[in-house]
Amino acid sequence: MVKNAEKESYRHRARMTPRRPASGLAERWTTVDGVDVFYRESTNPPDSRVMTHLHGFGLSGRYLLPTAELLADEFHTFVPDLPGFGRSGKQGAALDIPDLAHAAVRFLDDRGVKTTSLVGNSMGCPVILEVAHRYPERVERAVLVSPAGGIHNQPLRRAVGQLAKDGGREPRKMVTVATPDYLRFGVPSTFKMFRALTQYPSLERLLQLKIPTLVVLGTRDPLLPGPDRIKEVASQDENHVLLVVLDGAAHAINFSHPRELAHLIRLFMDDKPITSLPGTSTARVFEIFRGAYHPVASED
Template sequence: MHPRRPASTLAERWTMVDGVDIFYRESVNPPDARVITHLHGFGLSGRYLLPTAELLADEFHTLVPDLPGFGRSAKPRNVALDIPDLAHAAARFLDAKDIAKTSLVGNSMGCPVIVEFARRYPERIDRAVLVSPAGGLHNQPLRRAVGQLARDGGREPRKMVGVATPDYLRFGVPSTFKMFRALTQYPSLQRLLELKVPTLVVLGTRDPLLPGPARIKEIAAQDENHVLIVVLDGAAHAINFSHPAELAHVIRLFMDDRPIVDVPGSPRTRIIELHRGANHPEAREEKS
């Protein structure tokens, strides 16, 4: 028999957070490596984030936890977690790892969790990367969100079905209704505009969970501070899974305040800069 192929090149580990067993994946890096923590979306585990996380693990101390109640992590007893609770859980996870500060990369529901984390623990976040943010008015009511997810399913790689289905089944219908209510009640846009750390927002042109280009530009115009918005042409919602090379490339550039350009030698996906706040670090460099 052939040995079982590891599910990830990252090490698979467990820790305890507020009495709850938390499963996570971690890279092995030098002690001075910058930390990036990846936060998953609604009903899912961190497994679908691995294609991007693994590409960044050579340079960054990479962590991919399953938040409490998701994936292989245990559920808190008699507690329906909301966005602030998940942000607190992320902070407590970092406490368990003895990590004082991190950059955060989130997809879908992971984005409002990051925004809340930045509001509660501003001294603990270096940079924020929000990939396909979800939870706004465009995703309400639940039947609309379900329809959007169904359309998105046909636009994602077939392998995504095999990754996502076990996570959704494990999460369960009751948890889905409770978490959706908590997600849609969270003031994501207001909190986003209040962010005080360098922030990269990555959107896909084929994402049915996001509003149209006109609304995105209208929202972007409200921010002149730290937000950089980049669009991946042809990508849908689960960009971390479907376009890992392009996303990892953009994240590396953002982390080093370098200009956002296409992946060298790759014609697969155009990377388009849609908006740059006047006070973004790279914008300030261009002015000087």
């Protein structure tokens, strides 16, 4: 009884404590399978295409907002904190990748969303792969930004070193956004989630994809193998992957290069040729692989 009372008190404080809005998107709460879920949502017309952004390891959806907000004028946008992350509540047991995929779909159910395009960063990419594997009818397109969790990130001490190196390559403001999320997530959850992430069959799921998929990599991302290795992986099957490299970007591209990433996503969603954002010279784009599925629209 005491634990239930404490839980209700936490929920009340989390929902009612005034905060300065971190986004131009509406900040909202819902309850999914008994867990309080915090999310952000745009106010587009109901018939807009739906786009849902899924965050990375130990983080909330807050650092995804720079890109999500730029796309919110065209897409009905959702940016949830998955259960156990950010301001959302926790379930009883630690969640693995399939659990998080199920939680993401249950969130969409709760919001009345039948189909959506999914944009993920880091851990959010394996979650998207699992959603597409288990619930293929729910996903229109996938955008995998800096996918993480493979052999290149093992063992944990190597991943920690990669994260530390990446921290020095991200904008300083990213530290102020990420640190509270990491502290809230906690050390025990970090070890459990890392194990689940590295055990997930990301490559197998990627090669099984049957939907148009954009993969965006940064040339300064220490958590990923080189583009040549990723191109080799992508070309193992005649799948639907479009592989693009963003010159000068590290891991958190959604935060560090929102204008360039939003530009790429718009082109991909409309099947247009991949080009660099006009007027930029420091973040050039290189298309290094295109599967057979993607048509290339002719330019007027």
